[in-house]
Amino acid sequence: MDVLAGSIDVRDLLSAPDLDDPSTPLSAPDLRLLIDRLHLRSVHIQRAALQYALSHRRDLAAALSRSSRAAASSASAASALSAALSALSSHPPLDAEIRSLARDILSAREELAERREALGVVAAVSALHARLRAAREGIRAGRVVEAAEAVRDLKCCLSSVCEEGGGSGGSEGEPAVFGFLRKEWTDCFDELQAVLVKIVDNSVKFEPEKGRVIVSSKLAGGEGIGVELDVALRAMEIVDVLDYGMAKIADLMIKHVMVPAISNSSVVVSVEVLNQEAVEKPEAILNVVPSLESQDYQDGSALYSRLIEIIKFICKFICLENRSFVHCFGKLTWSRISNLIITHFLSKAVPDVASKLIDFEDIIRCTIEFETKLKDMIFISTDAKEEKLSQFVHDVEVHFASRKRSEILAKARNILVQYDYPDRPITEEGLMQVSSAVGYSSEYVADLLFQPEKCYISKSATQLMKLVHETLKDACLSSTRVAKEFYHAARDALLLYKAIVPVKLGKQLDSVSQVAINVYNDFLYLSQEILGLAFEYRADFPSGLQKDAVFVDMGPTFYQIAEDILEKQIQLVISSLKEAIDSADGFENTHQSQQYEAAKFSVEQVIFILEKVHIMWEPYMPALTYKRSMRITLDYVFSRITKDMLLLDDMAAEETLQLQRLIHLMLENLSSLFESFIAKVDGKDKVLNHMLWAQLDEMLPSLRKFRKLADLFDMPLKSITEAWESGELIHCGFTSNEVVNFIKAVFTDSPLRKECLWRIGSSSAST
Structure with a gap:
């Protein structure tokens, strides 16, 4: 049939070349x-x-035959369907019968499924009951481990069966059989627990009147069947009642x-270990009996x-070296044991x-070793919370040190708040250096470490340093942790002086x-003293x-405060002296009676202030400090008075005499004040001689300039010039200007004065 494939193109049948042109007409040929x-x-x-049909005749005939049969079948089906429809239309109750039959079939199937499910539940209940009965028989036969495993497994199975059977673990609408099963399981569990507890109790016998604990590995259980102690403990562990059984x-x-082992030294x-192969005979006996010899616990090694x-003994004969049993027993007893030890x-x-x-360090060491051994034995866990004894001994040291530090600071504060200093009258006749003072308590006379002098200190300072020395001595005898607390307490006590005393005595x-x-x-x-503390105690x-103990940082601070106090006292004295000298009005017109009396009163005030300061300072200050302070004060007085007198101009002869006076x-x-500057003054030298001056x-x-000024008032002009x-x-x-001004003020203008002034000027220019 390839000839029929495709289509016929007319242009292929013609030979004209221009058939594609639609405007070209076809010719007759x-x-x-x-x-x-x-x-x-x-x-x-x-x-x-025709040739194709002849060659495929059979295939075409078969196809035509099949078509004919299909047409006949379609006609038959149409006829049957028409008959069925006709039957339905002629008998209306038939569809109702079909529906009823379908419902009956469905109901029968549901009932069959329920009966099968109920049969399965009954079979499961029967199996559970049989297993419970077997478990009870195992308990009575001494097979406590198998019975414990059965009880444990039955608990899970019972829960699943109750859920499948519609029960909810004790709900009111559940089948009675489930309650029966639970009761049976509970009774079996209680029976097993009672048997196991009885075995354990019978295995460990206490005879307190004899101070003995007897442990047997085998004893008669239910029905006279021997059960080993470790078997009973394993069974307890399986049903999770080990804590209850060992309690x-x-x-x-x-x-x-x-209690007797810890409270009574x-x-x-x-421990007596007996024949382990003997049945119903003790394996080991623990004896805790009084002794005539009293043992001192000391570092606790004997107790531990x-x-x-x-x-x-407990681990080996009661817990049978089982890690779980040992840990359980330790969990039940360690809290009370540790409390008893504490x-x-x-x-x-x-x-x-x-x-x-320092002796407590041995107790700490023994305590830590004791708990470490218990950890190795699994008697206590490695959790830090279990280290009650170690925590206690470490806390004891810290608490002791903190308490002592608080006590030290409280003592220091009380000493300083009640600041006490020597307050005894000192008369002029009684003035003397502290080192030789009669009647002074040596308790308050202190040697300065870095100066060859003594000074008079307050009672509070004496008590404070005594407290500091005691604290540092205790630090030398303590452990490092406690020593650090004492060290800081000593520093804080000294710092309290700096914080309290200047504030408390601010007005003074x-x-x-x-x-x-x-x-x-x-x-x-x-x-x-602070600078010397480290050298005294560091070793x-x-x-x-x-390496951490440092006091040198505090020494300069205290020294600077001392210098500030001294400088302020000197400035206060100088301020009083300045006020007294100012009242003299520059010592002008002293030839007048009223002005002279005012100047004399001013000088007397200065003398009074200096004597008062002398009386107040000399007995209490270190000698060098006293001389330095008084030198500054006197230098101000003499310099100021000398300056005021040299500034006077045109002085009368009587005025110079009054100034000299x-x-x-x-x-x-x-x-007397001058004598205090001299190292040694004999009684015969009470009147100052030339050497002392x-x-x-x-x-x-x-002072030299001040004394020389008094001489200048008596000296003639030539003598002054020669001097x-x-x-x-x-x-x-003296300066040249001061001498020139003095000459002009004292001496009247004359050729001699001019000559002397020229000589003084020439001498100054040449120098």
């Missing part, structure tokens, strides 16, 4: 040629079709063994050794003085007072504190 060729083609196609044994062990613990022996040993071993704290420090001098001495004394401190008045009345002039250059030219006045501190 072309049309005839086309007709002939189409005829030939059709004949060819007919022949090909009674643990309580009795605490009551009859641990005069007991002996021993005794307890380790008891716990080893109550009867550790709390009593805490020292009440720091010097004994703001005025010229003996209290201020005492505070100055205290700070000076403390500054030097004896625990090694962990030696005022200078002599001051020098005479300050003789020379020493004073070297110490007080302003200048010789350098004597320059040595006394």
Whole structure:
């Protein structure tokens, strides 16, 4: 049939080249040629079709046969369907019967499923009941481990069966059989638990009157069947009642063994191991019996050794070296054991003085070793919460140190709040250095570490340093942790002085007072004592504190405070002296009676202030400090008065005499003060001689100038000029301007004065 495939293209049958042009018409010859060729083609196609039909005759006949049968089947189906529809239309109740039959079939199937499910539940209940009965028989037969496993498994199975059967673990609408099963399981569990507890109780016998604990590995159980102790404990572990089963044994062990072993130091613990192969005979006996010899716990090693022996007995013969059993027993007893140890040993071993704290280190070491051994034995866990004894001994040390530190600071505060200083009258006749003072308590006379002097300090400073020394001595005898607390307590106590005393005595420090001098001495004394503390105690401190102990940072601070107090006192005195000198109005017109009296009163005030300061300072200050302070004060007085007198112009002869008299008045009345500057003054030298004045002039250059000014008022003009030219006045501190002004003020204008002034000017220019 390939001839029929495709289509016939007319252009292929013609030979005209321009057939593609639609405007070109076909000629008659072309049309005839086309007709002939189409005829030939059709004949060819007919022949090909006939040939194909002949060659595929069978296939065509089979296809026609199948078509005929299909048509016949369709007609038959149409006829049957028509008959069925006709039957339904003629009998209406038939569809109702079909629906009823379908419902009956469905109901029968549901009933069958329910009966099958009920049959399965009955079978499961029957199996559970049989297993419960077998478990009870196993308990009575001594197969407690198998019975325990059965009880454990039955609990899970019973829960699943109840859920499948519609029960909800005790709901009101559940089938009664489920309640029956639960009751049966509970009774079986209680029976198993009672048997196991009885086995354990019978295996461990306590005889408190004899101080014995007897442990047997095999005893008669139910129906006379022997059950080993470890088997009973394993069964308890399976049904999760190990804590309950061991609770009674643990309580009795605490009551009859641990309490006497810990509270009574005069007991002996021993273990007897008997024939382990003998049935119904004890395997081991623990004896805790009184002893005639009293053992001192000391570092606790004896107590801990005794307890380790008891716990080893428990682990080996009661817990049978099973890690789970040992840990369970430890969990039941460790809290009470640790409390007993703390109550009867550790709390009593805490020292009440720091010097004994170093001995407590042995107790700490033994306690830690004891708990470490218990951890190795699995008696207690590795959790830090179980380390009750270690925590207690470490906390005891810290709490002791903190408490002592608080006590030290409280004592220091009480000492400083009740600041006490020596307050005894000192008369002029009684003035002397502290080192030789009669009637002064040596308790308050302190040596300065870095100066060859003594000073008079307050009672509070004495008590404070005594407290600091005691604290640091305790630190030397303590452990590193406690020593650090003592070290900081000593520092804080010293810092309390700096914080409390200047505030408490603020009013006295703001005025010229003996209290201020005492505070100055205290700070000076403390500054030097502080610098010496590290050298005195560092070598004896625990090694962990030696590098950290520092006091040198505090010394300069205290010294600076002392200097500030002293400087303020000097400035207050100078301020009073300035006010007194100012009242003299520059010592002008002293030839007038009223002005002279005012100047004299001013000088007397200055003398009074200086004598008062002398009386107040000399007995209490260190000698060098006193001389330095008084030198500054006197230097101001002499310099100021000398300056005021040299500034006077046009002085009358009588005025110079009055000024000279005022200078002599001051020098005479300050003789006792001047004597305090001399190292040694014999009784025969009470009146200052030339040698003593020379020493004073070297110490007080302003005094030399002041004394020389008194001489200048008596000297003639030529003598003054010669004294200048010789350098004597320059040595006394006079300047050329001062000498020139003095000459102009005292001497009237004359050729001699001009000559002398020229000589002084020339001499000054040449120098």
